[in-house]
Ligand SMILES: NC(=O)C1=CN([C@@H]2O[C@H](COP(=O)(O)OP(=O)(O)OC[C@H]3O[C@@H](n4cnc5c(N)ncnc54)[C@H](OP(=O)(O)O)[C@@H]3O)[C@@H](O)[C@H]2O)[C@@H](O)CC1
């Protein structure tokens with residue numbers, strides 16, 4: 400695979416840009432009109448990722464989270480967040496794969512992920528569901544780090560090293576978006592979001608974000624944004640890239656706020672999200 404075929408115009412996605420996707424609910428809203436996020440994340444090996452993504456989605460603001468992952472993770476999610484619904488039902492968007500390992504996934508979990516991908520809703524595909532990107536029937540955003548993107552590209556017949564991706568994240572995010580026909584959010588100190596002919600950069604305001612579970616929190620933030628903007632995505636699928644960039648902006652600012660110059664753990668990032676959204680709503 401050589402140069403990307405389409406000309407992509409890249410620009411920095413700003414806090415003012417993000418604000419447009421963080422509106423408060425209106426007086427006529429109810430929990431269902433705000434949007435429900437279905438979540439299938441976590442595993443026996445990584446149950447904590449489920450807790451982190453659900454916490455982050457809840458803190459980003461949406462009508463409801465339906466968590467439909469494995470048993471142990473379900474218990475941990477409910478211990479942390481009794482608001483979460485674990486019954487099957489209708490959703491407006493999905494968050495899939497954080498805290499899963501594609502190689503260790505059971506046939507049953509794979510079938511559940513494929514069924515969710517087949518519903519035509521907007522989907523965040525992370526970590527251990529990235530191998531199922533071909534099954535997406537709605538608008539899809541994938542959220543790999545460089546080594547996950549290398550694995551995905553390998554599965555699609557593109558041989559590239561992690562070093563090469565890290566040296567040209569813009570180019571590889573763009574190539575992957577073209578090849579897979581999805582929105583790509585490639586994580587790093589600078590996060591690159593590519594979709595069609597658009598590209599957005601978001602530079603993290605703190606390096607403390609480089610910590611275990613930080614990406615699981617990002618997935619939750621983005622999942623909530625997809626659920627609350629499902630109609631906007633249906634009207635204009637290019638909104639996916641701007642929602643992904645908004646999630647990266649919120650994630651970065653939440654990490655910065657949680658840090659205050661010191662170290663953080665991933666849950667601190669999620670807990671700082673409401674204050675960051677409040678600040679963004681009132682600042683511009
Ligand atoms: N609380 C939770 O539940 C959490 C759950 N999480 C979940 O974990 C799952 C796996 O995600 P991941 O990104 O860690 O794994 P992966 O994509 O395979 O890349 C691994 C790369 O890193 C490297 N590597 C490993 N160890 C290294 C070392 N000591 N020093 C240096 N390099 C080292 C390794 O290289 P190698 O060892 O192969 O040489 C490989 O290249 C995923 O589902 C995620 O959601 C996480 O979010 C964390 C919190």
Ligand SMILES: Nc1ncnc2c1ncn2[C@@H]1O[C@H](COP(=O)(O)OP(=O)(O)O)[C@@H](O)[C@H]1O
Nearest residue numbers: 544586587588603606608609611612613614615
């Ligand atoms: N050096 C860095 N500076 C700022 N942010 C970083 C840095 N390295 C990684 N990040 C961010 O931290 C998060 C890490 O996500 P990920 O690699 O999926 O980790 P995990 O799987 O442990 O959640 C991503 O949002 C990424 O953009």
